[in-house]
Amino acid sequence: MANTRRQFLQSSAALAVSLVGSNKLVVAEARAAQTQATNAPVPAGEGHCQVPTMKFGNVEISRLVLGVNLFYGFVHYNNNFAAAVREWYTQERVVEVLQHAASFGINAFNFVNVPRSGDDWLRFVAEGGKMHLIMQMKADDDATKMMELYKPLAMQRRGEEIDAAFQHGTMDSERAWCKKARDLGVMVGVGTHKPEVIEMCEEQGWDVDFYAGCVYNRTRTEDEWRTPLNGNLPEMSREIYLRGDPDRMYKVMRQTPKPCFAFKILAAGRVADAAVPDAFKKAYASIKPNDGVYVGVFPKNKDEIKENAEMVHSVLGATTA
Secondary structure: OHHHHHHHHHHHHHHHHHOOOOOHHHHHHHHHHHHHHOOOOOOOOOOOEOOOEEEEOOEEEEOEEEOOHHHHOOOOOOHHHHHHHHHHOOHHHHHHHHHHHHHOOOOEEOOEOOOOHHHHHHHHHHOOOOOEEEEEEOOOOOHHHHHHHHOOOEEEEOHHHHHHHHHHOOHHHHHHHHHHHHHOOOEEEEEEOOHHHHHHHHHHOOOOOEEEEEOOOOOOOHHHHHOOOOOOOOOOHHHOOOOOHHHHHHHHHHHOOOOEEEEOOOOOOOOOHHHHHHHHHHHHHHOOOOOEEEEOOOOOOOOHHHHHHHHHHHHHOOOEO
């Protein structure tokens, strides 16, 4: 009887979700559900260790935030791997991973608006999923529209845009973007791969709530690469990960009282499996108690969500739910 009921509920949910994107009523209901959930507590899962939380604005979010890149094949490795990841990550798997992450108390997601991501998110919501969205905002994103569609907790200017502006001397336009986002009534953040960007924003007193910093500086110019590489230039200048970089970013994060999120702590998968626990330990030991970490997962061969949650739980000494 239980199996029959479960099958009925699953098939009913699948039927409803299949209409998302084509049936306006279902999409509207999903958005309404997201609106209702925006200020509501996000429930923790049952039966698993729970990732510790941090105060972020008016809510508590998990100090481990689910990253988005791998969902859509942004692997920062090579084209073959990117294609394999995109093929594996169907909409069903994206929703399943979001649900599994929530069961470990991971209640925040670093969402980005790319093809299919909105439909995947609406399906997750239509199936009862709840997470706080910390949205990466690209140059072509309409902040007002994104606010209406997804009701994010926070909007973070993406590091690619920020770093390009920093290199071209056009940071005033990025500061103006942050002001426009503030006027929408959302928490505002700056993403970057460069510690000096955070230092500059702090020195100039930007009106932002948080920073997201890649612990590896991926956006060095050719001239900037010549110094650490003794005049040589790498074949893939944006995919070089130097072991000395994380300490520089962590130092700047500790110097600002504002919450910070460290990302790419595993060097986009380049950290060896045996060294992953140490990378997590170093990250949390190097940041403040009100800081968090973004980490993406590709759980094709093992349950990376479970492993990551248990490592964070162990490092931070939290209790089980």
